[in-house]
Amino acid sequence: MLAVIDTNCLLASIPPQSDYYWLYEAFKNERFNWAVSNEILTEYEEKITNRYSNRTATLVLSLLSVAPNVIFAEAFFKWQLIAADPDDNKFADLAIAVNADYLVTNDKDFHVLKKTDFPKVNVCFIG
DSSP states (O other), X not given: OEEEEOHHHHHHHSSTTSTTHHHHHHHHTTXXXXXXXXXXXXXXXXXXXXXXXXXXXXXXXXXXXXXXXEEEOOOOSOOOOOSSXXXXXXXXXXXXXXXXXXXXXXXXXXXXXXGOOSSOOOEEEOO
């Protein structure tokens, strides 16, 4: 299974005491492949640093850079499907580019993708 993980889900999955820690554990146990792009990694770094620390951001990005179940890809077409928060489009665009099984999020702005017939993006809302 191939997934694109929205930043808010990554942030929620970092603390071991979090209800979302299962996402990290599933990744660690290679239960899914995680697709990332340079643009997404940049956002991960910024948001993890802001919420936790630079050290945590470095640790997470280092893990993502060497994990065997991380797929590095770039979306070369911008679909602009999420008008409510255009910054979220990088996740939808990558999900389309890599033909991801799921885009995992808990952000309501992604609900528009449920109503979009083409291109189809399977959104998995957690939380």
